[in-house]
Amino acid sequence: MQKLLFYFMAIVFLFSACSESGLDLPDGENPGVNPPASTPKDTLTFNVLTYIDRASVEGHLGANEKSIKTKMDELFRKVSNYWNESSKGKLNHQYRYTVADVVIYDGSSSDPTLRNKIYNEPIDFGKYDVTVLFDCLQDNDETGDGGAAHGGGSDNRSVITVIAGPTTPKDIFTDATYQTLVHELGHYRGVTDMYQYVIDQADNKVSNTQYLPPKCNMWSASDGVWSDYAANIMNYVGGVKQIGNAFPDFFNSLYPENIEINVTVAGEPKRGLTVNFYGSRAGGSGHNRDIWPEIFVSKKTDTNGKCTLNNAKEYFVPNPDHDESMVIPPDLPYGRLFGLLAEVIHDGQKKYIWMPEYEVQMPFFEGKTTYTANVGF
Numbered sequence: 001m002q003k004l005l006f007y008f009m010a011i012v013f014l015f016s017a018c019s020e021s022g023l024d025l026p027d028g029e030n031p032g033v034n035p036p037a038s039t040p041k042d043t044l045t046f047n048v049l050t051y052i053d054r055a056s057v058e059g060h061l062g063a064n065e066k067s068i069k070t071k072m073d074e075l076f077r078k079v080s081n082y083w084n085e086s087s088k089g090k091l092n093h094q095y096r097y098t099v100a101d102v103v104i105y106d107g108s109s110s111d112p113t114l115r116n117k118i119y120n121e122p123i124d125f126g127k128y129d130v131t132v133l134f135d136c137l138q139d140n141d142e143t144g145d146g147g148a149a150h151g152g153g154s155d156n157r158s159v160i161t162v163i164a165g166p167t168t169p170k171d172i173f174t175d176a177t178y179q180t181l182v183h184e185l186g187h188y189r190g191v192t193d194m195y196q197y198v199i200d201q202a203d204n205k206v207s208n209t210q211y212l213p214p215k216c217n218m219w220s221a222s223d224g225v226w227s228d229y230a231a232n233i234m235n236y237v238g239g240v241k242q243i244g245n246a247f248p249d250f251f252n253s254l255y256p257e258n259i260e261i262n263v264t265v266a267g268e269p270k271r272g273l274t275v276n277f278y279g280s281r282a283g284g285s286g287h288n289r290d291i292w293p294e295i296f297v298s299k300k301t302d303t304n305g306k307c308t309l310n311n312a313k314e315y316f317v318p319n320p321d322h323d324e325s326m327v328i329p330p331d332l333p334y335g336r337l338f339g340l341l342a343e344v345i346h347d348g349q350k351k352y353i354w355m356p357e358y359e360v361q362m363p364f365f366e367g368k369t370t371y372t373a374n375v376g377f
């Protein structure tokens with residue numbers, strides 16, 4: 001039986017995995033000893049180029065041109081510690097994020113010249129693997145709610161932004177920014193947001209149950225653990241510095257060739273049973289993350305009790321040329337379904353299988369080409 005991840009307990013969580021948590025880790029020990037003199041063989045090191053606004057450095061962060069590097073080193077040591085403590089034995093490597101340079105900039109973090117420099121101008125990949133842009137004070141006519149994000153620039157570079165909101169200067173060295181950075185660096189390592197798979201009961205009119213993914217820093221930065229899926233991805237990409245160079249179309253390449261549902265009745269394969277597939281969507285204008293209540297595709301089991309979707313990616317990123325029976329939701333944020341909910345019907349009885357992307361992609365990491373689920377009546 002495919003593991004079904006139903007959790008019926010009520011929990012409270014923050015919808016933005018990029019938001020801060022109330023968790024505090026102990027302060028970094030022995031400030032100033034980063035980096036260590038030698039690196040164990042099993043440690044992956046990533047060099048971080050950081051930008052930070054001068055007003056914050058010389059204002060509420062209480063630093064200057066010289067001391068900012070030490071403080072930044074401490075921050076990224078907390079990042080590395082939190083990352084490694086979240087492994088729980090799942091990661092094949094220790095990770096070390098080390099500050100290669102701190103650039104203090106004047107003026108606005110949204111200045112097009114600065115942005116162009118960070119995102120597009122040539123970067124020395126020999127020195128820098130990933131860039132982080134901090135703006136810890138909303139000044140210089142900056143607007144917006146602030147927050148953190150991961151994005152891409154030229155040459156498959158990764159750029160993370162950590163931006164203060166309108167009301168409070170951001171104390172990145174003492175608040176939960178280290179957790180935020182771990183989440184965003186998880187994106188740098190190729191992992192998607194796990195909170196996109198949360199479906200509230202009220203947003204699932206098909207089976208009327210809630211769906212919750214496993215705990216993961218990619219769901220909520222304060223979870224303090226990597227999910228099996230996140231760990232699989234990070235172990236797979238290993239020490240590759242620019243994932244987009246080494247693995248073109250990385251996320252889409254993780255889908256299996258086939259989705260196969262095996263249906264038995266009283267232990268025997270059953271032919272001719274209806275299997276309806278519904279799609280789950282990210283939140284959009286006019287709807288939350290939800291199960292779109294119309295049937296996306298409908299199939300029947302064959303003589304072996306099997307129902308198969310070939311080329312799974314063509315269903316998750318719906319391609320009506322592949323299967324013209326698809327009924328694609330009129331509003332589909334990101335142009336893809338984040339999961340399928342299969343409904344198997346026998347004698348008026350209905351059974352459901354949740355198939356979020358991250359579950360469907362798991363066989364990839366075992367070298368398998370088929371995602372299989374079993375349903376018995």
Ligand SMILES: [Zn+2]
Pocket residue numbers: 017018183184187192193
């Ligand atoms: Zn995220």
